[in-house]
Amino acid sequence: MQDDFSVKVQLFDTPNLGECVFNSPLHKIKTVLFHDDDEGVLYDREFGKMKEYAEKTGVIRAFERAGMRRKIFFDPRWCKAAILTAGGLCPGLNDVIKSLTLTLRQVYGVPMVYGIRYGYAGLNPELAYEPIILNEEIVDDIHEDGGTILGSSRGQQDPEVMLETLIRLDIKMLFCIGGDGTLRSAHAIAEAAKKRGVKISVIGIPKTVDNDICYIDRTFGFETAVYATTDVISAAHNEANGALNGVGLIHVMGRDSGFIAAYATLANTHVNFCLVPEESFTLEDGPKALLPALADRIRKRQHAVIMVAEGAGQDLMPGDREIDKSGNKLNKNIGLFLKEEIKNYAKKIGLEMNVKYFDPTYQLRACAANGTDAVFCLMLAQNAVHAAMAGRTDILIGHWSGTFTHVPIPLAVEKRKKIDLQGSLWQAVRLRTWHKTME
Amino acid sequence: MQDDFSVKVQLFDTPNLGECVFNSPLHKIKTVLFHDDDEGVLYDREFGKMKEYAEKTGVIRAFERAGMRRKIFFDPRWCKAAILTAGGLCPGLNDVIKSLTLTLRQVYGVPMVYGIRYGYAGLNPELAYEPIILNEEIVDDIHEDGGTILGSSRGQQDPEVMLETLIRLDIKMLFCIGGDGTLRSAHAIAEAAKKRGVKISVIGIPKTVDNDICYIDRTFGFETAVYATTDVISAAHNEANGALNGVGLIHVMGRDSGFIAAYATLANTHVNFCLVPEESFTLEDGPKALLPALADRIRKRQHAVIMVAEGAGQDLMPGDREIDKSGNKLNKNIGLFLKEEIKNYAKKIGLEMNVKYFDPTYQLRACAANGTDAVFCLMLAQNAVHAAMAGRTDILIGHWSGTFTHVPIPLAVEKRKKIDLQGSLWQAVRLRTWHKTME
Amino acid sequence: MQDDFSVKVQLFDTPNLGECVFNSPLHKIKTVLFHDDDEGVLYDREFGKMKEYAEKTGVIRAFERAGMRRKIFFDPRWCKAAILTAGGLCPGLNDVIKSLTLTLRQVYGVPMVYGIRYGYAGLNPELAYEPIILNEEIVDDIHEDGGTILGSSRGQQDPEVMLETLIRLDIKMLFCIGGDGTLRSAHAIAEAAKKRGVKISVIGIPKTVDNDICYIDRTFGFETAVYATTDVISAAHNEANGALNGVGLIHVMGRDSGFIAAYATLANTHVNFCLVPEESFTLEDGPKALLPALADRIRKRQHAVIMVAEGAGQDLMPGDREIDKSGNKLNKNIGLFLKEEIKNYAKKIGLEMNVKYFDPTYQLRACAANGTDAVFCLMLAQNAVHAAMAGRTDILIGHWSGTFTHVPIPLAVEKRKKIDLQGSLWQAVRLRTWHKTME
Amino acid sequence: MQDDFSVKVQLFDTPNLGECVFNSPLHKIKTVLFHDDDEGVLYDREFGKMKEYAEKTGVIRAFERAGMRRKIFFDPRWCKAAILTAGGLCPGLNDVIKSLTLTLRQVYGVPMVYGIRYGYAGLNPELAYEPIILNEEIVDDIHEDGGTILGSSRGQQDPEVMLETLIRLDIKMLFCIGGDGTLRSAHAIAEAAKKRGVKISVIGIPKTVDNDICYIDRTFGFETAVYATTDVISAAHNEANGALNGVGLIHVMGRDSGFIAAYATLANTHVNFCLVPEESFTLEDGPKALLPALADRIRKRQHAVIMVAEGAGQDLMPGDREIDKSGNKLNKNIGLFLKEEIKNYAKKIGLEMNVKYFDPTYQLRACAANGTDAVFCLMLAQNAVHAAMAGRTDILIGHWSGTFTHVPIPLAVEKRKKIDLQGSLWQAVRLRTWHKTME
DSSP states (O other): OTTOOOOEEEEOOOOBOSOOOEEOTTTTOTTOOOOOTTOEEESOOBHHHHHHHHHHHSEEEEEEEOSOOSEESSOGGGOEEEEEEOSSOOTTHHHHHHHHHHIIIIISOOSEEEEOSTGGGGGOGGGOOOOEEOOHHHHTTGGGSSSOTTOOOOSOOOHHHHHHHHHHTTOOEEEEEESHHHHHHHHHHHHHHHHTTOOOEEEEEEOOTTOOBTTOSOOTTHHHHHHHHHHHHHHHHHHHHHSTTEEEEEEEOOSSOOHHHHHHHHHSTTOOEEEOTTSOOBSSSSTTBHHHHHHHHHHHHSOEEEEEETTTTGGGSOSOOOBOTTSOBOOOOHHHHHHHHHHHHHHHHTOOOEEEEEOOHHHHHSSOOOHHHHHHHHHHHHHHHHHHHTTBOSEEEEEETTEEEEEEHHHHTSSBOOOOTTSHHHHHHHHHHHHHHHO | OTTOOOOEEEEOOOOBOSOOOEEOTTTTOTTOOOOOTTOEEESOOBHHHHHHHHHHHSEEEEEEEOSOOSEESSOGGGOEEEEEEOSSOOTTHHHHHHHHHHIIIIISOOSEEEEOSTGGGGGOGGGOOOOEEEOHHHHTTGGGSSSOTTOOOOSOOOHHHHHHHHHHTTOOEEEEEESHHHHHHHHHHHHHHHHHTOOOEEEEEEOOTTOOBTTOSOOTTHHHHHHHHHHHHHHHHHHHHHSTTEEEEEEEOOSSOOHHHHHHHHHSTTOOEEEOTTSOOBSSSSTTBHHHHHHHHHHHHSOEEEEEETTTTGGGSOSOOOBOTTSOBOOOOHHHHHHHHHHHHHHHHTOOOEEEEEOOHHHHHSSOOOHHHHHHHHHHHHHHHHHHHTTBOSEEEEEETTEEEEEEHHHHTSSBOOOOTTSHHHHHHHHHHHHHHHO | OTTOOOOEEEEOOOOBOSOOOEEOTTTTOTTOOOOOTTOEEESOOBHHHHHHHHHHHSEEEEEEEOSOOSEESSOGGGOEEEEEEOSSOOTTHHHHHHHHHHIIIIISOOSEEEEOSTGGGGGOGGGOOOOEEOOHHHHTTGGGSSSOTTOOOOSOOOHHHHHHHHHHTTOOEEEEEESHHHHHHHHHHHHHHHHHTOOOEEEEEEOOTTOOBTTOSOOTTHHHHHHHHHHHHHHHHHHHHHSTTEEEEEEEOOSSOOHHHHHHHHHSTTOOEEEOTTSOOBSSSSTTBHHHHHHHHHHHHSOEEEEEETTTTGGGSOSOOOBOTTSOBOOOOHHHHHHHHHHHHHHHHTOOOEEEEEOOHHHHHSSOOOHHHHHHHHHHHHHHHHHHHTTBOSEEEEEETTEEEEEEHHHHTSSBOOOOTTSHHHHHHHHHHHHHHHO | OTTOOOOEEEEOOOOBOSOOOEEOTTTTOTTOOOOOTTOEEESOOBHHHHHHHHHHHSEEEEEEEOSOOSEESSOGGGOEEEEEEOSSOOTTHHHHHHHHHHIIIIISOOSEEEEOSTGGGGGOGGGOOOOEEOOHHHHTTGGGSSSOTTOOOOSOOOHHHHHHHHHHTTOOEEEEEESHHHHHHHHHHHHHHHHHTOOOEEEEEEOOTTOOBTTOSOOTTHHHHHHHHHHHHHHHHHHHHHSTTEEEEEEEOOSSOOHHHHHHHHHSTTOOEEEOTTSOOBSSSSTTBHHHHHHHHHHHHSOEEEEEETTTTGGGSOSOOOBOTTSOBOOOOHHHHHHHHHHHHHHHHTOOOEEEEEOOHHHHHSSOOOHHHHHHHHHHHHHHHHHHHTTBOSEEEEEETTEEEEEEHHHHTSSBOOOOTTSHHHHHHHHHHHHHHHO
16 A cells, blocks of 8 residues: 555645745754745645545645745845734734844844834825834834734725835835735735736735634634633623622624634633524524523522623614724624613513623733733744745735644635534533533 | 820720620730720821811810720620621622631631621521521632622611511621611611610721722722723723724723722823813813813824723713612713714814723722732721620721721711812822823 | 545544443434544644655554544443542643533533542542542632642552552542653553453543643643743843843743743743753853853843753753652752852853842642633543543543544653754744844 | 910921922912922821820921922923932832833923933943933833833942032932932932032932831832732642642742731731741741641641741851842841751651742742832822922932821931831731631
């Protein structure tokens, strides 16, 4: 059988600007680890799924491995780079900015790193947000603070106009830290550059506190946000226990995906009900009715904690949903809605319930990254610089099975990642909350 | 002049159950510090004020000093004690419960300590909340958690009914941890006991996260609540800086007194506007108009943080205010009101402003006490037990000029403590925020 | 090519007690996710390595996937289970104990769960540590505390004696939470049971704050420990900056593997020197001499932070190493050694250096698990119960490429996992610290 | 009696530079609170002590009240000011620096504020540490970090040389943040200036994490340090509980005064033994023997936590004590000494004890100030500027009975504040620990 391994690997396609002719500044150091372009990180992680796909298509899918290359496309000494952050805040933005800056300057010797202000708005000269110049001194302490020193904004700008700005400033590599809206704009700039034959590398660094980008195991800031919920859950538990028939109701982020709510439920096991966008529920009728189950729990245990993601139960509320500048459908406030519904139901059935409402949304995302995320941000940024230097473009830096990868942007933004209700995460939630609410 | 100190001290009157005939269990230990009943802690702390009062009345006012007495009224071995917590949560409740229990049992040898459930409701037999029995094992770890292991509730019960329960359970001393509503009920029980000639000691332990009780320098939980705001302020600052013309708006507790808002403003100096119940303001017109000042700040600095206490600006909102079970006038939500007003004003004057709203109310009060408060809670509770043992009743344990005191309950609940707009606290706030908003 | 996928998967062998004839209690619920025994999680994650191995052996290696099985070996209603913790503390022990208890009782309906006291010592009747009975009430809040409610100990007991105890108590499944010493003892019990034909499931839950167990991506508590170093690093940085030529020297865990030191270096980027057991260094001479490099750094930047793992530089210190009860070679204290060496060197070369020494060892491991680890502990424990119920034995629950797995204990304890000096973790450290120390 | 208040107040003498002829910049604002020079904050807080002193001396002692004056000595527009930090780190140093800078610049309009580097060393031109210029931008975020942005050092410089530097830089006011060594040097500069007739205001801001300065209720940073011990105590408790006969031994600051150890013991009530410099103890013999009491506790409860201040038990250790640069007698390490003694004693009496050693010294003092301390630092600094502007010199800003005061430096540094073993703090400690160790 030894001679029989005939299946081929097929890497997800990652665009290149051209041949790499320069040596990496570290090429003479023996202990440095260089990766070749053909190292593939397997997409399928179970033998069964890999085999099924291989039998159907003749190939095994894999991601190109991120990392330092021995030969690079740009001459670092003649490079200018730019960094921008767009969309909502997320823990770790400053860690990424710091590590991009230091890797560009100290590892590769890039002389000039611009910080673009307020996301893509900073690339539109009409809005006149002057870029700032990033160096060791400016970024020294920023990893200890939440937020982003560059500012952020929502909404799109004309790709041609932005490309024009990049060309005018002689920027060879642009690092775009943001969610799917941001990544789509990065793709548009890369396309525009390709059309005009301009050799600019556009690298995305995926940022979504909701952890809802596909082809990526995790995104930075998510662990911090989950961790930050644990104190809120303890507070809600204390409030619920401290009052007669207390109900702690916690509203967290999660526009289309309930990952934060689900992980938070597992992270501090005082939660009894976990409501996410992926699983519908009703108020009073049917087998998935929340309010009677809550009343049951209150009658038996005199207190309860409910965790609700912002995108859950949208169908229960009347009226249409607004659209934000990034084109996202805005959710109606399910937290405040449930607060009123619980009060009304309690009055209706004649059972006292004291609802205490928590909405820690901004606190979860505006804090500094914890240790786990800080390490992740640092390595994401190092790999982003390696990718840009090696002439990759229109990709983002992903993480898969413990390894950093190159993921084509169009692939990643095709659709949002959601909780698989048949998967092991949701099963763990169910085993934790199901019995509690049934008992 | 040496022979001329003829002014007399006059202690605030503290009721006693009768003569103390038993020895303290520690009376033989030389190193123990016993206080006499006539030690007075001066009410006036400035010479000028003391002199003015002495010239008017011939006396110098002072509080009776709290602390262990050599002779005590009750025989500890034949004592039963009870503890209850009423009103909203406050950091440190469990610290007080633990320290009361341990001091009663381990220092004095009281054999039975009841924990009354859900505040005064637990003294109404009709509601049938069985008391729990407190001992070393039950209280061992509770100081590490927020909330109250006894539960709490609002509202009043008939003093006669409660007294009946105390008599039936043979409880000699009742410790009531709560705010002014709770203290008024404690007073009513003490009065009822006096009328019937029953020797029960009722001791109040003042709990108000708003720090709004008179004749007391500080109340437990307040420092913790202020400390807990600092992270929220940093988050609001990060959100305000992270967006175009960002406004971080933070709504905190403070029904009638803005102490939390004022101290928080000093504790994390990113706050630019501090709105409290004690100082009125307007929205658009007049010299104290918030919105034009905010617009100015945004135009000049592109970001701002506003701290608003729940009782501020109540006159700006239409409609009547509801009353809660404890008889408190409920505030309308000034935070959400301001959020909308800022948005409308921004639209009206054509200036983009991105408001991020924070309401950490329950998180500030449901957390565990920090070190400062934990020490304070422990000493409050020790002194409360000393007072009850010495036969004091209808008093609360206060703290004045660094010393624990006995304060008659009726004196303390006469009116609420408020920020003195001419005092040094508000001056410090003004010096911090005034220039920022004017610059 | 479609017909050509002839390579076979080979699962790491996991012992079974026998045929599973009972239905899972949840077998009728449609939404529950059951895994089959032949689902394999690929061991190789890169195509190249998988191919190389397949060409050599004809097979692709994989782990058996953990998770709930539709058919189980034990009848839960007639099961007794036992849990023990052994070795040093690690954040998350109580999370695992809680989740094991709740999953056994609430998901499967196991009526009796014993908590064995002080590790394997609790299975030796001569030492007379009575087991405690675990239930919902006892475990309710324990996840909020560090340590282990069961106590722990080091050292071995006779497997036959322990097996005898298990038989006498009619325990069908034993969960052993511990490091490699603990796992070896678990293996010995499983072997003894097999020899005597007793159907007892022994399941290991790997605990090593050093993250040094092979065939496992991560172990619980590690993220928490790394996170806990970040404040210490900031303090060391502040001390180093606050004094003339300040040197912050931090000594952390890491007996044979420097993972904590390496991740901590990436987690708070104030560290300039990272010393681990895997990479040797010298004091004064040669290209890897620490002290001259430190002096250089001090001359140029006036402050430095050094992170040293306990197992680093053992060859630099004179004398022999002691052996602890678990048979581990004890390290000599490299932290205190370096502190003196730096002082002596400073005096020798006439350069003032002010060394501030930090040893947060126990603080890193005795704290409660953070959110990330809490989720991990919960899922580890759920999967451990599923494995025991399905009749697996002599395995531990691993985690590989994001999925929980069954790993044969002998495989996992063959050798310790160490930092690969050619791998991406160490490269990230090098890119962060190398330039700083060279500049 | 009304006409009979003939006793006089006597303020502690506070030197003045001369007559105040300029108006405060805020003199026209009606709501600003100005204090007169003759407002006295009573030194005695108990009537009995005040009376006793008055009868003996004919006067009542009081501190001059700190605060803004309507008339000031310096013309702010022509003023330069300088700030320095000396001695060990303490939480809140940066808060004080920030608030001094902002009050000087924004409230008074002082155009130039120097930050002197590395304490008094920065005033010695031979050492050539260039001062930095402090402004809004530099100090904006510094309150969120521990340490001091100015650096610090120990040891003295020649007062004449320092005065020369101040004159050369045309500095009119010098703020010295430090402990008693620092304050003595401040006094020496003030004396030198007086002798030469130079009108320079030297204001001390007392910094001692040990809280050991007399005539002052509290010093900044102390609350933070106490708070920071609580997690360490929980960790020590967990380690003690997690092992067979575990002993958690915690070594904290407290050179001559055990305030941190005593408050920490009250702040997290897991401590069983509290050892401070003020109370001697023995190892094996006599009524105050630690080791037999520890063995008792271990036999009965199987775990114990010991808190030891660095200055405790110095007489138990052989050898002489070293002297540091500031002239302080250095303590020998009682923590490591006890660790060995406990081990030896355990071996001697044949009782297993597992000692876990914690030394969080630098972590307690290098962290950022918590909310309570941050407020305190801000108000200290505002009052320091008010005092300098009003021409006070050779004083420090104190805090007494809740009010900020002016305290003559020579008075404050006469001797160190120590725990009164007959006072209420130590009594509270005794009531907490005495029974536990006796039971």
